[in-house]
Amino acid sequence: MKMRRPIWFLKGTPKLLVLFVVGGCFLYILKLHFYPEECDRTKTPYVDLDRVRRAQQYASAVLQEQCRPSYVKTEMGKLFAEKYSMDISPFVGKNIDEDEALFKYGPPFGFHRFFDKLKNLLELLPEHDLPEDLKSKHCKRCVVVGSGGILYGSELGHLLNQFDIVIRLNDAPVQGYTDHVGNKTTIRMTYPEGAPLSELEYPPASLFVAVLFKSVDFNWLQAMVKNETLSLWIRLFFWKEVAKKIPFTSKQFRILNPVIVKETALDILQFPKPRSIFWGWDKNVPTIGVMAVILATHLCDEVSIAGFGYDLDQPSTPLHYYNNLCMAAMNRQTMHNVTGGMWEWGRRKRNCCGNNCQCLWH
Numbered sequence: 001m002k003m004r005r006p007i008w009f010l011k012g013t014p015k016l017l018v019l020f021v022v023g024g025c026f027l028y029i030l031k032l033h034f035y036p037e038e039c040d041r042t043k044t045p046y047v048d049l050d051r052v053r054r055a056q057q058y059a060s061a062v063l064q065e066q067c068r069p070s071y072v073k074t075e076m077g078k079l080f081a082e083k084y085s086m087d088i089s090p091f092v093g094k095n096i097d098e099d100e101a102l103f104k105y106g107p108p109f110g111f112h113r114f115f116d117k118l119k120n121l122l123e124l125l126p127e128h129d130l131p132e133d134l135k136s137k138h139c140k141r142c143v144v145v146g147s148g149g150i151l152y153g154s155e156l157g158h159l160l161n162q163f164d165i166v167i168r169l170n171d172a173p174v175q176g177y178t179d180h181v182g183n184k185t186t187i188r189m190t191y192p193e194g195a196p197l198s199e200l201e202y203p204p205a206s207l208f209v210a211v212l213f214k215s216v217d218f219n220w221l222q223a224m225v226k227n228e229t230l231s232l233w234i235r236l237f238f239w240k241e242v243a244k245k246i247p248f249t250s251k252q253f254r255i256l257n258p259v260i261v262k263e264t265a266l267d268i269l270q271f272p273k274p275r276s277i278f279w280g281w282d283k284n285v286p287t288i289g290v291m292a293v294i295l296a297t298h299l300c301d302e303v304s305i306a307g308f309g310y311d312l313d314q315p316s317t318p319l320h321y322y323n324n325l326c327m328a329a330m331n332r333q334t335m336h337n338v339t340g341g342m343w344e345w346g347r348r349k350r351n352c353c354g355n356n357c358q359c360l361w362h
Contacts (some may be wrong), residue, residue, distance in 0.1 A: 055156060059306075084268070096111075108261045121180065121218055131207075137164060143166055145166060145181055160182035187208075189295070191212070212254045214237075219243075260291060266284075
């Protein structure tokens with residue numbers, strides 16, 4: 001007597017298979033959408049030697065001057081008044097029950113509906129501030145090193161290495177570009193898809209500052225802290241390959257206070273308030289670079305920036321100092337408002353450069 005398969009198996013299996021294939025194709029198409037076209041970089045990028053000389057002289061002068069305690073925070077208070085919080089914590093601490101502002105909005109502006117995930121993650125992180133050797137320093141100088149193509153050929157590396165705190169963004173490398181951007185990294189600030197894949201980009205004494213945008217970002221960060229392997233299912237929800245391992249101990253991880261993102265977007269850049277949409281963000285998310293500059297004002301007494309700015313009128317100029325992307329790629333991305341937002345940031349930065357932030361190379 002032949003055994004017959006259950007009817008539910010015959011009916012359900014094809015449907016599940018089709019659903020899996022269609023879902024996989026959908027995710028693949030989405031990932032293709034996020035990869036911008038590369039530009040022709042066969043020609044050697046033009047380097048303005050006079051500008052290089054002036055940038056080096058300016059950076060050297062900044063480092064030789066007397067460091068001014070609380071200078072940047074005082075000037076930011078004057079520039080933005082009540083829009084700038086003078087006493088905000090740069091990183092998320094364990095006492096989240098006492099901070100209602102953390103849960104007003106969803107990521108990256110807050111942790112609304114993520115209380116449990118956040119609490120579980122924070123239990124793994126023993127430290128929530130700068131290391132004691134930096135925290136106790138009387139007057140600290142920060143430099144936020146952007147990823148701009150203008151850094152290529154700048155030969156600012158030996159000067160950038162002299163700052164107390166060097167903040168680097170996303171996967172911008174130092175390997176192979178030390179002459180231009182230095183090799184000192186105090187903080188690597190990024191999100192899962194932006195984290196460097198090479199372990200060589202994580203110096204042993206540096207910190208990893210995570211910016212959390214979505215639910216699976218919590219899963220990824222937890223896996224990195226616990227040195228665990230992220231499941232294939234979770235990996236499907238990232239739009240590009242993410243790092244499998246970050247060679248740090250748990251005390252080297254920090255979570256950016258999302259109130260800094262909210263303050264940067266809604267108050268300083270004056271973007272519209274977050275609203276619920278079906279997919280992605282409503283072009284009201286500041287770039288990681290702008291977030292890092294505001295973070296730096298809460299960590300340091302003086303702040304300098306290098307390698308910032310989008311010149312959208314020059315679509316064929318290098319976007320980054322380290323890859324083949326050109327400026328035109330910024331017109332395809334859907335997260336950041338690089339026209340209205342950058343216009344406002346440019347206006348603020350012109351004031352900033354004259355007052356509280358030293359613009360070394362932008």
